[in-house]
Ligand code: KIV
């Protein structure tokens with residue numbers, strides 16, 4: 001069982017690994033590989049549910065996918081991502097939505113896309129016993145406002161704002177911070193400034209840990225962002241298996257005799 005305290009203790013000591021997972025079989029694979037943190041990301045919207053952004057993802061969907069993941073996981077810390085507008089509109093509603101992830105779905109913590117508007121909410125959640133992973137830099141729930149999935153923190157003013165917000169969320173009690181699509185030197189600086197671990201995606205090698213979307217990492221996604229690497233070709237293997245199945249049914253080699261059973265008592269009837 002990995003706890004948020006274990007994770008804090010790893011900052012600057014050994015690299016932290018984090019991957020997303022949205023279902024029991026992939027969560028089992030990720031957990032058995034020894035990955036420290038499993039994120040049930042709102043990237044489920046793109047990776048699994050066929051949406052072209054994370055915006056339509058609901059609290060019920062994240063709760064359902066998180067429950068599937070926690071049923072399969074033994075060791076990793078499981079973090080549930082709070083979807084667009086499920087937090088930040090109203091504090092009581094935000095707390096209830098975050099609380100559902102722990103009460104109903106057995107998550108260990110929540111992640112929320114952070115900004116000036118989430119400092120006091122982070123403090124409130126932590127006070128109530130809901131550990132919070134913060135998320136700065138590119139926050140994809142703001143894609144419409146940002147005008148695209150663009151690199152963040154590229155000007156001095158924007159970079160300083162990220163450093164200040166990172167500190168504010170650490171002070172508010174966040175146990176870790178995701179930095180997405182920011183310059184590597186900015187991520188290195190934030191990592192130096194904070195005691196809690198930073199987890200980077202498109203943020204260079206100097207964060208305390210790295211995170212990727214499972215479907216990108218294993219090569220199941222049709223498209224991967226430029227900062228990701230496919231470590232496998234799961235898509236190719238799935239295509240091969242499905243092609244072989246179709247061929248075997250069409251040419252009559254599946255099912256073979258060992259896949260079925262003839263009941264001799266019925267021989268006289270049929
Ligand atoms: O939803 C997600 O997968 C994420 C990670 C990319 C950090 O937020």
Ligand code: NA
Pocket residue numbers: 041042043054081
């Ligand atoms: Na996310």
